[in-house]
Amino acid sequence: MADNDLLHKIDSLQKQGEIEKRLPMFECGRCAECCKRPGHVQISEDDLYRISGSLNMEVREFSEKYCDIFNRHSLMLKKKPDDSCVFLNRGGCDIHHVKPLQCKGFPVRWRTLNSFKYCQGLKDLFPEIDNS
Ligand code: SF4
Ligand code: SF4
Numbered sequence: 001m002a003d004n005d006l007l008h009k010i011d012s013l014q015k016q017g018e019i020e021k022r023l024p025m026f027e028c029g030r031c032a033e034c035c036k037r038p039g040h041v042q043i044s045e046d047d048l049y050r051i052s053g054s055l056n057m058e059v060r061e062f063s064e065k066y067c068d069i070f071n072r073h074s075l076m077l078k079k080k081p082d083d084s085c086v087f088l089n090r091g092g093c094d095i096h097h098v099k100p101l102q103c104k105g106f107p108v109r110w111r112t113l114n115s116f117k118y119c120q121g122l123k124d125l126f127p128e129i130d131n132s
Contacts (some may be wrong), residue, residue, distance in 0.1 A: 001129075006113060009129050023108050029120030034106055035088040037118070040076040043067055047100040048075065054098045057128050 001009075013019050043051070043063075052062035066086055070076040077100070078086040087094045093103070095110055107115050107122055116122050116129055125131045 001117075003113060006129065010113070010116065013126065013129070018126075026108050026121050027123055028091060029113060029124060031118075031120040032088060032092060033118040033120070034103075034115070035093065036082070036084040037114075038083060040070055040079075041085060041100050041102050042070060043075040043077060044101055050098050051095055051100070054095065 010019070048059055048063065052059045055062060057065075066078055067075040069076050079087060080088075085093075087099075093099055102110075107119055111119075111122070116126065
């Protein structure tokens, strides 16, 4: 579906109140597509302490091993050569129980137009977008 058509469809669902109504019922389809996308996962200070603690690592050790500097002052998770997240493995997210706030918020609290194209949970929730 062309972006303009997709935008139109989402806009129409938004006006009908369907986006807000259905999003609370979102269920992750565990397709892991969101972990393979271009872009970055930023690490907040809370994420930093929570994740490094769960891995029994010092903050400094964790940030050196798993993070890159973003915009000169914040941290983002490193990526593998294929652009997937450093914590994505065959079984899914290695830090699922303590994953970053940015990951926890997707796609209910934030999403992009593209998310409707690849996120299995969104496709299941809004079948009319995928099928039209
Ligand atoms: S931290 Fe986990 S949920 Fe977040 S992008 Fe990486 S693999 Fe995906
Ligand atoms: S793309 Fe959507 S359905 Fe797939 S793992 Fe991410 S949140 Fe879940």
